[in-house]
Amino acid sequence: MSLPPSEHAPQPGQSLGRHTSDVRALVPVRLRVNGVEHALELDIRTTLLDALREHIGLTGSKKGCDQGQCGACTVLLDGRRVLGCLTLAVMAQGFEITTIEGLAGADGALHPMQQAFIDHDAFQCGYCTPGQILSAVACVAEGHANTDADIREYMSGNLCRCAAYPNILAAVKQARSVQAHPGMEGA
């Protein structure tokens, strides 16, 4: 049996297969969330969503289905929208993670998309709203918010059981004209 090259040799907590003695040992994970570094010790199975909610205390990202089907856990990694429930926290290291708590400006001024959701009453219960807003911010930044049909298609990964869809569509259309620059700028 040959060992992998030394630079890929198992690290503590990263040992391989049968060669490991304790797969339950906590592993160090560093996450950068909304501009703040967090040094955590996590069970390797911890998803990014659980790390945010249970370990860092940012409960804005919601756990709906926990199966990648509802979009409530949507967060941004380097500006790209992904699902926190299907991302291992250990695999989110090295990315700039943005959650709903990181959208508003330092002075508390709402992001144009947050304001648009309020202006258009784009929710009822609000549970899907953090995911909707982050998805919508990315949708505009991607250039996928040019037509009503595009917005509906590219927002389809965020389910709203209150069916606020027409108002969400209106909110995205309002914010796209204000959200001048791609990215996460607060204003």
Added chain:
Amino acid sequence: MRPFAYHRAETPDAAVKAAVYALDGEAQAPPPGAPVQFIAGGTTMLDLMKLDVMHPRTLIDISGISGSIEIGEGGLRLGALVRMSDAADHPVIRRDYPMIAQSLMLAASQQLRNMASLGGNVLQRTRCAYFRDVTYAQCNKRRPGSGCAALQGMNRQHAVLGTSDACIATYPGDFAQALIALDAQVEIVGPRGTRRLAFADLHRAPGERPDIETVLAADELIGAFTVPAGPWTRRSLYLKIRDRQSYAFALASAAVALEMDGGAMREVRIGLGGVATIPWRAREAEEALRGKVLDEDSARVAAEAAFAGAHGLEHNSFKIELGKRTLVRALLGAGRMEVPQ
């Protein structure tokens, strides 16, 4: 989810070496059930690990390996680690290989497309509810030899082509239908170097062993897909019919590419999705159309040929007619496309 060891690999070779090391010469289960798994986007892997359908002992993280899109006169080369959304939005793919861009864009949601790699996408596992729910004792794909609960169960989503007495689970993907229609090849990185294979030979029909889904070994990794250029790729489209308009798996789909010579079809390429157990090439339908004038009648004849071997059960027989109509509509739509010469 059960505990696992985690290892991050920065290159395909390192990933393969890590897999060989972690497998430790152990008698190897076929990849879907193997104790060592690669993870990139994780959109299928973590989902199935949470459901306890998959319980690898070791995960090898390949998400940091770079993937690139290369386009030349000979065709297209798509690195396995390219994310679905990046290929779907690529302007040249959208123009010259619209079928590929559409098959990716109409799959999943943008969040999942941002995560999922092309290599992982073609290996996506079935959505059969009996496979995904471990409280059902019978599933030959999950527990070889245990039987198939879908045969007598709620089989509305299930396949009508390529089925066996052991399994009728539908292959869920979309991109694969485009790859098989366009005669793509797949590059596979393994401990003994790189091998190439027709994409059509990657997946195995269920037969008696539905747990063996591909010809990949547990220590092999998809490196890239190559799609040969051809006069038919620009006149191509992917039509997907679903229960809801977006963010749903196909009930029936058709990937169609045509090369026209006046009103007649010089070349025809057809892949079918949502109706078969594996990515499906409809060669009989292609043969029925080659050299013919494209109209509703000839398209219908081809659709009949495509589904001549279809086998429906209690709840999914509607897919046979739906599949035929989907193919007819896709063919006529491709024929009407305005394609710059």
